[in-house]
Amino acid sequence: MVSSKSSYILxxxxxxxxxxxxxxxxxxxxxLGFFAHPDDESVFLGGTFAYLADQxxxxxxxxxxxxxxxxxxxxxxxxxxxxxxxxxKELQCAVDALGGKTVRFLDFQxxxxxxxxxxxxxxxxxxxxxxxxxxxxxxxxxxxxxTHGHGxxxxxxxxxxxxxxxxxxxxxEKNINRIVYAPSWxxxxxxxxxxxxxxVVDITPWKNKKIQAINCYKSQHGMFLRHGTARAxxxxxxxxxxxxxxxxSRIHPVDSFENQPDPLGVILEKISKPVKTPD
Numbered sequence: 001m002v003s004s005k006s007s008y009i010l011x012x013x014x015x016x017x018x019x020x021x022x023x024x025x026x027x028x029x030x031x032l033g034f035f036a037h038p039d040d041e042s043v044f045l046g047g048t049f050a051y052l053a054d055q056x057x058x059x060x061x062x063x064x065x066x067x068x069x070x071x072x073x074x075x076x077x078x079x080x081x082x083x084x085x086x087x088x089k090e091l092q093c094a095v096d097a098l099g100g101k102t103v104r105f106l107d108f109q110x111x112x113x114x115x116x117x118x119x120x121x122x123x124x125x126x127x128x129x130x131x132x133x134x135x136x137x138x139x140x141x142x143x144x145x146x147t148h149g150h151g152x153x154x155x156x157x158x159x160x161x162x163x164x165x166x167x168x169x170x171x172x173e174k175n176i177n178r179i180v181y182a183p184s185w186x187x188x189x190x191x192x193x194x195x196x197x198x199x200v201v202d203i204t205p206w207k208n209k210k211i212q213a214i215n216c217y218k219s220q221h222g223m224f225l226r227h228g229t230a231r232a233x234x235x236x237x238x239x240x241x242x243x244x245x246x247x248x249s250r251i252h253p254v255d256s257f258e259n260q261p262d263p264l265g266v267i268l269e270k271i272s273k274p275v276k277t278p279d
Contacts, residue, residue, distance in 0.1 A: 047203025053099025074222025093216035149182035
């Protein structure tokens with residue numbers, strides 16, 4: 001495992017300073033979102049992505065797996081053999097709802113959740129994953145990368161693996177230093193965003209787009225509603241589980257800086273709230 005501190009060192013020492021160069025100023029900011037499973041992009045940051053798309057940002061999504069190891073719906077909407085195909089279509093539906101430009105899959109197999117809810121990473125070939133991500137970085141040429149955080153949000157091994165692989169892929173890029181953000185997850189235990197966010201954003205004007213995206217994931221609605229009901233202590237609907245606030249933590253650069261602009265931070269600042277625990 002690569003620690004969060006090691007991740008920062010890799011990005012800080014091996015990549016040259018970021019500059020949103022003059023030749024890029026004539027086009028929209030280009031964002032690459034990399035996540036482990038279909039629905040991660042919408043659950044964590046669907047409102048933020050919808051806002052960025054409305055601001056004219058060009059957003060490309062990459063998903064490591066098709067979520068073949070997840071749930072099939074309650075009641076089931078498909079057979080297990082068809083789940084990957086169903087979730088692929090669900091992700092495309094969600095990306096369309098959020099205003100994304102493209103979506104691609106890396107074709108890793110999502111392991112089935114264990115009998116006691118055990119979660120797993122999706123490949124033992126980490127070097128191969130890093131190489132695929134380098135190819136995608138070269139293809140998209142993003143100015144900003146948004147991916148899982150070093151803690152995997154709530155500790156999901158596939159999220160942690162995705163973070164570590166993207167960190168390595170970016171560290172091996174020799175020409176441009178990307179700004180990198182991750183979602184800060186609202187902990188069920190503490191009610192606080194973890195890790196401490198750089199921005200808490202009010203997605204109220206884009207909440208309906210997030211709801212629309214989450215509604216694409218019919219296969220996962222049973223899980224969403226169970227978790228939402230457990231958090232609320234009463235039965236809830238899909239719209240009721242979508243909160244008006246999302247949060248992002250800047251992975252790289254870690255500290256604030258003056259001569260290396262953060263173009264995403266400037267855009268997020270427009271809808272940001274004080275960084276504090278929500279009620």
